[in-house]
């Protein structure tokens with residue numbers, strides 16, 4: 001523990017522990033946690049959030065260096081918890097204790113914020129012509145899954161997860177986060193393990209990354225696209241794959257396939273490669289169904305959200321036409337109907 005933190009905590013009963021030793025047993029035996037973390041980079045934030053998730057909802061205060069402000073801004077909060085910036089003012093910890101959010105909100109907000117930061121940085125990398133920093137996506141996806149597992153058990157908490165997503169201003173980011181949420185809920189419904197769920201979430205977060213090079217006025221255009229605009233939009237799967245092949249770190253082949261092929265249909269009528277059923281892996285089929293449904297029911301600048309029943313009818317008719325996997329659609333519809 002740093003000396004300033006030790007000073008601030010003087011007189012309290014304190015257990016000092018390394019983040020990797022934090023586990024559920026500890027969470028039950030402490031009244032609060034103070035996490036010293038380097039929060040300058042998205043990967044650091046994701047790992048601080050993962051410590052926080054393992055604390056299981058214990059009221060937490062983060063302590064970070066002043067350079068943290070670059071990422072989180074002044075008066076920052078992480079997962080809804082206060083972030084105190086060094087040097088600690090006298091009484092800062094006492095004051096922060098008074099602003100801790102209630103238990104329900106915290107793990108949920110954390111789950112979405114790591115993914116939002118990773119996506120925001122990835123889009124910024126593309127606009128600046130830098131290789132995409134993909135390293136933060138894996139930890140961000142694990143945090144997302146942990147938070148969603150908590151949220152999925154209660155409608156009310158799931159609604160707050162959705163609200164965290166909808167607060168984001170960019171429609172493409174909101175869409176990617178919503179696809180990640182629906183894919184994770186579907187994965188939970190199918191009984192996938194934590195590792196598979198995290199991979200599905202990572203693929204979902206990145207599936208439309210190629211849209212980072214499509215001009216916003218085309219992406220958000222109300223009404224029909226002309227031929228040239230259509231070509232630009234339809235390039236996003238192959239451009240996304242290209243961007244990820246040139247990313248800062250290697251990207252899992254399952255994820256690259258989702259990115260390139262999520263607009264393919266089993267009958268060969270999709271793009272970019274017109275793959276047919278045998279060429280389309282299960283994870284891609286799953287993402288295609290989740291992506292179509294999510295796009296139909298979400299709010300976009302050029303359309304109002306479609307009622308779920310109507311979106312389900314469209315999935316069914318596309319399945320009837322031989323485009324979507326009937327087994328996947330039927331399990332997905334089952335989940336939608338169970339959840340209402």
Ligand SMILES: [Fe+2]
Pocket residue numbers: 207208236262263
């Ligand atoms: Fe797409």
Ligand SMILES: [Fe+2]
Pocket residue numbers: 175179207208291295
């Ligand atoms: Fe999409």
